[in-house]
Structures are given as structure tokens and as C-alpha cells.
Amino acid sequence: MEDAMLQLPKAELHLHIEGTLEPELMMELAQKNHVSLPYDSVDAIRQAYQFTDLQSFLDIYYAGAAVLQDESDFTSLTWAYLLKCKEDNVVHTEIFFDPQTHTARGIAFETVLSGITTALKRGEDELGISSKLILCFLRHLSEEEAMKTLDQALPYKDQIIGVGLDSSELGNPPEKFQRVFARAIEEGFIPVAHAGEEGDVSYITGALNLLHVKRIDHGVQCIHDEALMDRLVKERIPLTVCPLSNIKLRVFDTMAEHNILQLLDRGLAVTVNSDDPAYFGGYINENFAAMRRSLRMNDQQLKQLAINSFEASFLEPEKKAYWIEQVKNY
Numbered sequence: 001m002e003d004a005m006l007q008l009p010k011a012e013l014h015l016h017i018e019g020t021l022e023p024e025l026m027m028e029l030a031q032k033n034h035v036s037l038p039y040d041s042v043d044a045i046r047q048a049y050q051f052t053d054l055q056s057f058l059d060i061y062y063a064g065a066a067v068l069q070d071e072s073d074f075t076s077l078t079w080a081y082l083l084k085c086k087e088d089n090v091v092h093t094e095i096f097f098d099p100q101t102h103t104a105r106g107i108a109f110e111t112v113l114s115g116i117t118t119a120l121k122r123g124e125d126e127l128g129i130s131s132k133l134i135l136c137f138l139r140h141l142s143e144e145e146a147m148k149t150l151d152q153a154l155p156y157k158d159q160i161i162g163v164g165l166d167s168s169e170l171g172n173p174p175e176k177f178q179r180v181f182a183r184a185i186e187e188g189f190i191p192v193a194h195a196g197e198e199g200d201v202s203y204i205t206g207a208l209n210l211l212h213v214k215r216i217d218h219g220v221q222c223i224h225d226e227a228l229m230d231r232l233v234k235e236r237i238p239l240t241v242c243p244l245s246n247i248k249l250r251v252f253d254t255m256a257e258h259n260i261l262q263l264l265d266r267g268l269a270v271t272v273n274s275d276d277p278a279y280f281g282g283y284i285n286e287n288f289a290a291m292r293r294s295l296r297m298n299d300q301q302l303k304q305l306a307i308n309s310f311e312a313s314f315l316e317p318e319k320k321a322y323w324i325e326q327v328k329n330y
């Protein structure tokens, strides 16, 4: 049965554009660009998506991204995601991109950025979807490399609202990136970071205290620290939670055990997001649908999550207020 409530307007705040690469497009681009893949069919690609933890996913995800070669590939990728947004009534999206995944393969920073922004402009014009871009540093690489990436981004400051931190969390704590975040903030970027996905609460407090982040990506491990949860409530620091991702990467064993509604009911500004939807079994509405099925999420909780998504966004205040009103009246 269709769940009409899932069509309420919403913002997505935790979405890696490289994670929207569907097996069909991966196969098509591999053929077009003569990139060899260790799979001989779309089904074989899907079969390979059996993850045991974050790293087992990242290995496959970085290998898949190798099919993205020219500017038009990044445009096709981003446009396909925006069409999914339209289907799910995502009216605003804040997209992560990982320049280092591409510059390491000899693809110019500008090729990546301009491919993505061409689609975003078309999304705004033709689909009415607003968007922002957040550049993520890969935390398994050095701070010096992150600094070089920040340098590459400076000429495009007007097109990139923030900086984030993703990739292998364990063993790559926030303190490793303190200097590059300080510089990014000085240059006017808004800081966010993945923290408390697999890492313990020290990764979340580190992101807050050392990187001065305005949002925590994931953050679900905060449940183990009452004082930290009090702080997140008091300071209204949003968590961009990704339920299906957390199940696929075994942060929780089953959806029924996910803590998102506990965090919501405790007053945290949690939001629902799809992270890497092509790899984790679905886009934002599939995340909401799974929460309906396994967590018995009610309409009031659903509306609060949608309101939070706009409140936690980097949208201009009048646009935030407009969309929050639309959700309330839905």
C-alpha cells in the first residue's frame, strides 16, 4: 500500500554523490570509458554489495568510482540522483563530493565540480530542487593532502558551502584534521564531519570541540553518553542519520534495533538521509518506509523529521521557514 505521508516535502543533508552510482550507470560508463570492472553484469555488481563493515563498503565504493572520467559522467550521475529526489519529494539537497577520489586518478578538480554543478543548475531550473555542495576530505589520507584539496577549492568558494570529513573513521580521529578545518572556517566554509558511525563518542566530542562542526554526520553512538546527548539537544547540533546505511554496514544488526526514534524523542535534531543509496538499498523514502515498517514511526515523528531536515539545513532563513510551514500543513 502506498504511504502518502512519505511524500511530504523534505531536505536531504547526508548524501555522497559517488554513492548514487547505480550498477546500470556504472556498467554503461565502464563501457564508454573503457574502464575494466571485476564484474561482467549489473546483477554481478549488485551481488558484490555484501558488506560486513564500513571498510568493506569503502573498498568497493572507491573501485566503482573509477568509471567516472569526464565532466559529462559527473553530470549524468548527479542528474540521475536529482530525478530520484523529484520522485521522493526531496525539495532541497546538500550533497557531499569526494574530490580526492578523482584527483588521485588524474581527473581535474574542476572537471568534477563543473560536472556536478551543471546538473544542479538544471535541477533548480527544471525540477525546482535547490541544492548546496559540501566538499569532503578523505580521512584515511593525510592532513597535508586535505590541505592541498582545500587550496584547489578556494577559487570555487562561491559554489561550495562547506567542508566535511568522510571515509575510514576508526584510527583517523578529528584531531588529525584540526588545522585544515581551522583554515577552511577562516575561508568561510561551514564545517561538518562524519563522527560516531563506527567510532565511539570521543569522535563526536572531538568533531565538536576541535573541528567546531555545525552538524554531525551519523552520530548515532552518542546514545552511550548522556552528557553529550544533553549538549547536542541544548546546542541544537543536528545529526544526519542514515538508517539503511547503518543496517548494511552493521552499525545495528536490524532496523528494529536502530536508535533514531529514541534520539528524536529525546529532543535531538535528528534527520533521515540515504548516505550512499545505490549501495545501501534505497533513496530517502526507502529509509522512511523501513522506519515505518520496523520502528512503527508515527505521522508526528515523520513530520518532525521533515521539519528537522529543513531546520538543520544551510538554507536561507526565509526558505527554511517556508518549507517548515509546508510540512506543518501537509
Ligand code: ADE
Pocket: 016, 019, 054, 166, 167, 168, 169, 194, 197, 245, 275, 276
Ligand atoms: N563515504 C561514503 N559513505 C560513507 C560513510 N557512510 N561513512 C564514511 N565515509 C563514507
Ligand code: ZN
Pocket: 014, 016, 166, 194, 217, 275
Ligand atoms: Zn556518509
